[in-house]
Amino acid sequence: MDAATLWQRYQDWLFYHKELEFYLDISRMRFDDAFVETLRPKFEKAFQDMDALEKGDIANPDENRMVGHYWLRDADLAPTPELRDEILNTLEKIEDFTEKIQTGAIHPSGKFQFTDVLSIGIGGSALGPEFVAEALAPVSPALAIHFIDNTDPAGIDKVMAQLQDKLDTTLVLVISKSGGTPETRNGMIEVKKVYESKNLNFPSHAVAITGTGSNLDQLAKSEGWLATFPMYDWVGGRTSELSAVGLLPAAMQGIDIREMLEGAKEMDAVTRIPKLEDNPAALLALCWYFAGNGKGEKDMVVLPYKDSLLLFSRYLQQLVMESLGKEKDLEGNVVHQGIAVYGNKGSTDQHAYVQQLREGVANFFVTFIEVLEDRQGISPEVEPGVTSGDYLSGLLQGTRQALYENLRDSITVTIPQVNPRTVGALIALYERAVGLYGFLVNINAYHQPGVEAGKKAAAAVLDLQKQVMQVLQAEGAPLSLSELAEKIGTPERVESIYMLLRHLQANQRGVVLEGNPGQPSSLKVSAS
Numbered sequence: 001m002d003a004a005t006l007w008q009r010y011q012d013w014l015f016y017h018k019e020l021e022f023y024l025d026i027s028r029m030r031f032d033d034a035f036v037e038t039l040r041p042k043f044e045k046a047f048q049d050m051d052a053l054e055k056g057d058i059a060n061p062d063e064n065r066m067v068g069h070y071w072l073r074d075a076d077l078a079p080t081p082e083l084r085d086e087i088l089n090t091l092e093k094i095e096d097f098t099e100k101i102q103t104g105a106i107h108p109s110g111k112f113q114f115t116d117v118l119s120i121g122i123g124g125s126a127l128g129p130e131f132v133a134e135a136l137a138p139v140s141p142a143l144a145i146h147f148i149d150n151t152d153p154a155g156i157d158k159v160m161a162q163l164q165d166k167l168d169t170t171l172v173l174v175i176s177k178s179g180g181t182p183e184t185r186n187g188m189i190e191v192k193k194v195y196e197s198k199n200l201n202f203p204s205h206a207v208a209i210t211g212t213g214s215n216l217d218q219l220a221k222s223e224g225w226l227a228t229f230p231m232y233d234w235v236g237g238r239t240s241e242l243s244a245v246g247l248l249p250a251a252m253q254g255i256d257i258r259e260m261l262e263g264a265k266e267m268d269a270v271t272r273i274p275k276l277e278d279n280p281a282a283l284l285a286l287c288w289y290f291a292g293n294g295k296g297e298k299d300m301v302v303l304p305y306k307d308s309l310l311l312f313s314r315y316l317q318q319l320v321m322e323s324l325g326k327e328k329d330l331e332g333n334v335v336h337q338g339i340a341v342y343g344n345k346g347s348t349d350q351h352a353y354v355q356q357l358r359e360g361v362a363n364f365f366v367t368f369i370e371v372l373e374d375r376q377g378i379s380p381e382v383e384p385g386v387t388s389g390d391y392l393s394g395l396l397q398g399t400r401q402a403l404y405e406n407l408r409d410s411i412t413v414t415i416p417q418v419n420p421r422t423v424g425a426l427i428a429l430y431e432r433a434v435g436l437y438g439f440l441v442n443i444n445a446y447h448q449p450g451v452e453a454g455k456k457a458a459a460a461v462l463d464l465q466k467q468v469m470q471v472l473q474a475e476g477a478p479l480s481l482s483e484l485a486e487k488i489g490t491p492e493r494v495e496s497i498y499m500l501l502r503h504l505q506a507n508q509r510g511v512v513l514e515g516n517p518g519q520p521s522s523l524k525v526s527a528s
């Protein structure tokens with residue numbers, strides 16, 4: 001395509017939203033008009049399905065749930081007055097509680113104010129708050145936030161070491177929609193033990209964000225925690241950033257949550273328009289469909305050219321992959337759908353893996369995120385007439401061009417600044433694009449049945465570990481691994497027994513393994 005034709009294509013497909021100062025350029029995706037026409041009927045249906053979803057249809061049939069994250073930023077759209085009031089009341093409660101914490105009206109015993117927030121959660125109960133903190137927290141936030149988002153003991157120790165002198169002024173948010181996720185529960189129990197070891201009253205530092213009636217909710221209420229905030233069953237974990245899950249941590253740091261909601265609401269309004277060319281989420285879904293042939297054949301590489309958006313791709317990884325990565329379609333046919341997402345930030349990644357993008361296997365498309373404002377204030381020159389920001393901008397354009405010349409497609413999203421409004425808008429844009437794409441490929445984007453298999457297998461390993469310890473404690477003489485597996489009655493699980501014994505020994509957990517660890521059949525094991 002010559003330069004003039006490409007420039008015309010750029011202008012023909014450019015989407016611009018005046019109030020949000022938001023641009024979407026899809027000119028470097030090499031679809032043609034015929035492709036667009038073939039997808040139009042699918043979009044007609046997707047727009048109708050989305051409309052029904054927003055009106056309260058059971059859009060998550062497996063779990064028999066409504067899908068209502070769009071109501072969070074425009075409560076008037078909630079299907080019943082009760083739901084509307086619940087949304088608005090929770091928002092007011094978040095603001096009221098935050099103000100009391102920030103002004104010291106609620107304060108820790110013997111101290112004027114809370115200084116820090118420790119957020120414990122995983123998956124959708126961590127990725128949004130982490131992304132938003134990285135993107136929007138001021139240098140000196142009202143309360144500084146820290147995260148435990150795993151059951152890694154060393155990771156927990158690191159966070160607790162950072163907080164050791166401030167635990168008495170740290171507010172602990174325990175976030176779990178189900179209220180039963182083991183990683184989060186473990187983090188909570190460990191943190192509680194540290195509080196108790198320092199004679200600090202954990203409940204008066206603790207806040208729960210969870211589904212009403214969950215185990216966590218019951219615990220918080222029975223122990224008299226400072227507060228509890230609801231997580232609704234009609235909001236999925238990966239679309240919960242604009243519920244209490246994301247809003248409370250953001251508000252605590254001094255981030256303007258009303259602006260986040262406003263940005264999302266404006267983006268929702270435009271992505272509700274049932275016309276492809278006027279709807280940026282539909283345009284994204286079109287591009288994803290084109291790139292991967294409607295089967296996820298190409299990966300989505302997300303490259304924000306702005307450090308504060310570093311965690312956007314990690315956030316999108318869950319939103320996109322947990323929503324779209326499905327074995328079956330809505331009719332039960334095996335389809336193995338999904339789109340893989342990865343990326344960190346430009347231009348940093350230019351010096352890491354962009355070599356492969358330009359010249360290697362062409363199994364991806366890029367989404368560049370461009371931020372027009374370099375920084376607040378004037379930049380110094382690093383060369384005559386050139387700033388660091390000019391470099392960043394030039395590198396984005398250069399990479400986009402170099403990829404295109406080598407037949408690698410890209411989308412470019414442009415925002416004026418990284419601020420609460422644009423971050424809210426980006427979240428809403430991708431939530432809607434994922435929803436529309438889910439309808440295009442006819443899958444349930446709102447459940448995650450595949451996650452359960454690993455959880456069940458992990459629970460079985462922990463059961464096996466208990467049996468191993470019981471048998472070893474009852475036995476006098478050392479046993480080979482196969483003898484041990486026989487005695488437990490699970491000869492087929494000998495590999496699992498080997499793996500868990502190796503872990504127990506490394507952590508002085510009451511087993512002695514003798515022999516050559518590289519030759520498992522030579523090992524003898526006994527209780528220490």
Ligand SMILES: O=P(O)(O)OC[C@H]1O[C@H](O)[C@H](O)[C@@H](O)[C@@H]1O
Nearest residue numbers: 123124125176177178181237451
């Ligand atoms: O918020 P929770 O109930 O603790 O769930 C945390 C996460 O765990 C699960 O395994 C799901 O796959 C995620 O969608 C969810 O966000």
